[in-house]
Amino acid sequence: MNLPNGPRYSRWLRLMKFIFTPLEYLEENYQRYGDIVLVERKNKAPFVYISNPEAVKQVFTSPDIVEHSGISSTERSLTSYLFGSNSLVVLDGDRHRQTRKLLMPPFHGDRLNEYSQLIDNITDRVTNNWKIDRPMVVRPIMADISLQVVLQGVFGLNRGKRYDRLKGLISSLLDTLGSPAFNAVIFFAFLRQDWLPFSPWKRFVAIKEEVKQIIYEEIGDRRQELANSSRTDILSLLISAKDENGEGMSDEELHDHLMTLLVVGYETTVTGLCWAVYWIASLPEVRQKLVAELNTVDSKDLDRVAKLPYLNAVCKESLRLYPVALGASPRTLKYPTNIMGYDLPAGAALMPSIYLVHHREDLYPQSKRFIPERFLEREYSPYEYFPFGGGNRRCIGSALAMLEMKLVIANLFAKFELNLSSTEPVKPVRRGETMAPSANLEIVVTGLKEQKKPVLV
Numbered sequence: 510m511n512l513p514n515g516p517r518y519s520r521w522l523r524l525m526k527f528i529f530t531p532l533e534y535l536e537e538n539y540q541r542y543g544d545i546v547l548v549e550r551k552n553k554a555p556f557v558y559i560s561n562p563e564a565v566k567q568v569f570t571s572p573d574i575v576e577h578s579g580i581s582s583t584e585r586s587l588t589s590y591l592f593g594s595n596s597l598v599v600l601d602g603d604r605h606r607q608t609r610k611l612l613m614p615p616f617h618g619d620r621l622n623e624y625s626q627l628i629d630n631i632t633d634r635v636t637n638n639w640k641i642d643r644p645m646v647v648r649p650i651m652a653d654i655s656l657q658v659v660l661q662g663v664f665g666l667n668r669g670k671r672y673d674r675l676k677g678l679i680s681s682l683l684d685t686l687g688s689p690a691f692n693a694v695i696f697f698a699f700l701r702q703d704w705l706p707f708s709p710w711k712r713f714v715a716i717k718e719e720v721k722q723i724i725y726e727e728i729g730d731r732r733q734e735l736a737n738s739s740r741t742d743i744l745s746l747l748i749s750a751k752d753e754n755g756e757g758m759s760d761e762e763l764h765d766h767l768m769t770l771l772v773v774g775y776e777t778t779v780t781g782l783c784w785a786v787y788w789i790a791s792l793p794e795v796r797q798k799l800v801a802e803l804n805t806v807d808s809k810d811l812d813r814v815a816k817l818p819y820l821n822a823v824c825k826e827s828l829r830l831y832p833v834a835l836g837a838s839p840r841t842l843k844y845p846t847n848i849m850g851y852d853l854p855a856g857a858a859l860m861p862s863i864y865l866v867h868h869r870e871d872l873y874p875q876s877k878r879f880i881p882e883r884f885l886e887r888e889y890s891p892y893e894y895f896p897f898g899g900g901n902r903r904c905i906g907s908a909l910a911m912l913e914m915k916l917v918i919a920n921l922f923a924k925f926e927l928n929l930s931s932t933e934p935v936k937p938v939r940r941g942e943t944m945a946p947s948a949n950l951e952i953v954v955t956g957l958k959e960q961k962k963p964v965l966v
């Protein structure tokens with residue numbers, strides 16, 4: 510059998526490198542073995558990283574050779590436990606296709622425009638008391654904005670007691686999931702024990718149960734309320750959605766979808782926003798061009814703001830250079846298949862590597878530099894640029910996430926002169942499944958724009 514090459518050293522060392530220095534691990538393998546890298550697994554078909562756009566296309570577009578989800582049984586049990594067994598991310602085949610069909614409409618077309626005002630209002634509220642010369646840590650700010658967008662746009666919750674309780678719990682849940690201690694829990698199933706002192710698992714289980722109870726309460730109340738009102742948040746739309754047989758979703762299904770959208774959608778958007786703020790605040794020429802473009806439109810004409818080309822290019826470049834997810838979810842081969850001249854066995858898990866494709870010098874010259882202009886000068890195919898994955902598992906929240914990134918960035922940089930509070934270069938660090946700028950990244954307001962008067966502290 511003609512198999513691709515790959516690292517042959519111990520499984521533990523590979524795992525440690527992947528957990529602690531994932532970018533270096535991926536790049537080292539790419540330098541040594543090229544566009545397709547095979548990693549042996551104990552008692553399982555191999556794992557294969559792919560960074561060739563033609564091969565990525567084959568993986569994303571061949572439903573008859575590629576099973577939908579190649580997540581391992583360990584990951585599957587953690588994901589099922591966290592989201593529930595009806596979650597889109599653990600479903601395969603027909604059920605996955607049908608569930609996507611039910612979940613997609615609220616994330617597209619006119620529905621999406623309804624979120625613009627919400628995102629802008631929330632950003633205004635969160636930045637209302639910003640003061641000159643006071644350094645602020647970026648992550649909690651972006652987390653606050655994104656969580657409010659999810660709670661109001663997805664859950665349709667109005668501010669009040671339940672909103673505050675859920676907001677506090679979900680922040681803790683996601684901080685626990687993104688903590689370095691929880692990284693170990695993701696990769697080592699034996700650490701999922703609640704008798705261990707200070708166990709991150711124990712804390713996670715307790716918060717998750719409380720969140721679950723609140724979600725069920727909200728679903729119950731909303732079902733009653735919907736009989737007399739028409740609402741447009743995602744929960745209300747999902748309650749009203751019917752499948753091909755005219756059946757609506759059970760409470761359990763609704764809970765699993767909400768939990769999925771919350772966890773998958775929130776952490777990723779926060780990280781995308783933090784990177785975008787970092788790049789714009791650290792590169793004066795990018796900031797100047799962006800601000801010049803923002804000045805050409807009324808900052809409250811959100812439709813026009815969302816269509817600004819340089820703003821769009823800045824957000825895209827940000828998701829290119831450090832994609833929030835290093836790879837798309839792995840797909841499992843149904844049959845032995847030839848990819849790039851290699852014979853891969855049935856059962857092999859194929860992972861299109863977003864990070865490696867986004868750093869191919871033939872596609873992105875000087876790939877480690879932040880150059881938004883590349884997206885103004887060239888159109889990339891969905892196999893050359895895919896921060897949201899692709900094929901039949903492509904992120905269903907991509908349009909909402911891009912809209913949120915653009916409107917939050919536009920709002921901040923149209924109102925404030927923002928700089929980083931330190932000139933130290935920022936490194937990407939693992940936060941659960943995502944790569945984020947280090948947690949202490951700080952910005953400082955150095956001036957106010959528009960009619961606002963500076964508030965001195």
Ligand code: HEM
Nearest residue numbers: 774777778781833834837838897898899902903904906910
């Ligand atoms: C910058 C923000 C985001 C990034 C970079 C991102 C990235 C991704 C990626 C790479 C995948 C895997 C796709 C594949 O395997 O081909 C994915 C799946 C998914 N994303 Fe996102 N995402 C973001 C925001 C969101 C938001 C806001 C939501 C919803 C509120 C969301 C919901 C989902 C869901 C439900 C899936 C699973 C799709 C399936 O399995 O069929 N994501 N996302």
